[in-house]
Amino acid sequence: MIHKCRNVLSKVSAGDQATVKAAFGDIFDTSGLQQDGREFEPGPDLVACIQARIDAFAEAWSALPGGGKSLLADRASLTTYLRFPIEHHKRIRHSNFIERTFGETRRRVKVIGRFPGETSCVSLVWAVLDRAARGWRGFTMTSKGLRTLQDLRRALLAPPSRLRPATVPTTDSTPETTAA
Template identity: 30%
Template structure:
């Protein structure tokens, strides 16, 4: 993402079933090219990805994708329970504060743990990583709670490459994927509240989506000093 909040493709490589080694190759390449270590990484439950992130960018915060997590939890419930459960899950990530999200989280666990422990365990194991977004600007939440901003692009790439699977070399397939993503990138929605990016990069804390007031004053004072200089 650039300074104006525009999302950009920065790396694309072929790999083996999202293995740790494949992700390590890609992330090390980014690091060696001088990328600024990310403050937040968003992804689904692919273990290879998270292991690689932890090794290459150990300071990065983790946000698990709510779209994927909801699908995984609902798959462990009977269809008769899924509509109600989906609504209860939405109450967690739509809560205005982390405290309210925890309350909704506990309500869901209390409702389903006795009869459907696999569903509740699936949710509980990533509790903290599902709620990391509360430490970032509220305007960013719609962009960082899920991997949805790129899922439609990935679906297009999968559909096009599947049709020619086995007909071309890996290099040709990667080139095709790059062209498809490059085209789709023009339609990616700019980050809301991108003016907050400077504070995020500098590590100024946010709580429940709002700039912490004490740190806000420090940031203003620091900016005033820079302006005076």
């Protein structure tokens, strides 16, 4: 989101940058956002609401040369974090901790130079990610949040299958008989 905001602001005149930056921030502000008198739950409804805000922003600032189009093109990646528990949103919507981990991986790879095999590469990346994960702070784990994460994990690992095929193949209605 930080990079996308900078990208959009680079296409705006200096006089409009404060207004556009505030409007961009309002797109992703989910505090006080309600549906049917209650707060939005993480998931597709919240994603749809924020994507509608992105559409409204792009329409309002359609005079931006390419800024609105790039925002519309990347709206799926900008709203991915909305599927996670609400208490994690402020922490994971920015990519700073991820970029720090990538930087640490690059620094360690430079020392090694060349890996003897895929296993050693994966082991190094795993070690860096494991160490970084221990240092991540600011994630509150509630029972509701853990259920949300389990549901997300389950949906990614075992997506629901269709109950019926989309089209039923037609077969010849004459039964085959075999001689006994």
